[in-house]
Amino acid sequence: MPGEPAASTEPALPAGPTASAEPTASPGGSAFGSWxxxxxxxxxxxQFFGPEMERGRVFFPAELVPHLSHEAVRALPPARVRELTVRHLYQFLLSATHLETRVVNRGAERIAANQAGVDLPTAGRLDAYKIYCDEGYHSLYSLDLADQIAIATGIPIPGCDYGAFVGELARTGRDLLPGEPVLAQLLQVIVFETLITAVLNEVPNDPTVVTAVRELTRDHARDEGRHHRFFTGFFHVLWAQLSGSLRIRVGAAVPGLVLACLAVDVGPIRVSLRLAGLDGAAADAVVRDVYGGAAATRRSRELARATVQMCESAGVLDLPGAREHFATHGLG
Incomplete structure (x- = not known):
C-alpha cells in the first residue's frame, strides 16, 4: 500500500485498469476552497446553553426519539420524559464524538497520509486533513455542549459506553469483506459521511428545540456538507481503481454496511429507560417494540437516499443483481 511501512501486513486495494496514476483534482472539487x-x-x-432563555423548548425533537411514543413511556411523569429527551441528546452528541474520532478520522488520516491504496493528488490529501481537523472539533463541541447541559439541568450524563457501536462496525466489516480490512474501513467512512448530513439537517430548522442544540447541529451540518462532497468523489475514485472481482464483493457488501451504520445503539437507550423508572422487562419491551419493523426500514431508506444515489452514479447498481440486492435490504 502506498506509504505503508514495509512491515505492514494490511493488503493494498488492487488497482483496476481505469486507475489514473496522476489524478489532478481533489475528490472534493472546490468544496474546501473557503475552508x-x-x-x-x-x-x-x-455554542452556549442558556437555560433561562430556553423555557418551553425541547432538547431534541420528539419525532426523533422513537421510544417517547411508546405507551409505557407516555405513562411516565413529564419530568421523567424530559430526562429521557435530554439523555437522548447526550447519546446523539457523545456517539458523534466516537464516530468522528474513531471511525471517520481513522479513514481521513489514511487518505491524508497516502496510505489508503488510492491515488490522490496533494490537493485531495490536504482536504482529507481538513476533514480530520473538522471532525476533532465536532467531537470537542459535542462533548462541551453535553457537559454544559448536564450542569445546567442537573441531569447527569449516564456512564454508558456511547462508542460500543464501533466494535460492532468492525465485526460487520470483517464479516462482509473478509481479508479487506482497509477497504471495509474506507467504505464505512464513506457511508457515514454520506448519511450524516441527512440526520443533522433534521434538527436545525425545528423552532421547538433549544437554540444551542439547533445552532450546533447547523454548524455541524455545514461542515458535513463539504465532507459529503469529498467522500462522494472519493468513492468514485476508489470504485474506478477496484478490480472487477472486488467490485462484485463491494457491491454485495455495501447494503449491509449501510444498515450497520444506521443501526441504533440500544444499550444507552435501555439505561435511559431504567433511569426513568422502568424496570428491566419494561425497558426491554420498549426497545423491542420501537426499534425495528417497517418504521425502521422506512427511516433507513430515507436517510440512505444520498448514499444509494452515490452508488448508482458510480455504477454499483449496474452490477448483475445489485438492484435486487439493495432492495432486499430495504434500500431499493
Missing part, C-alpha cells in the same frame, strides 16, 4: 475562513474549527463560535 480556512468557513470551517467551524476556523471561525465558528462556541
Amino acid at each position: 480556512y475562513s468557513a470551517a467551524g474549527v476556523r471561525g465558528g463560535a462556541r
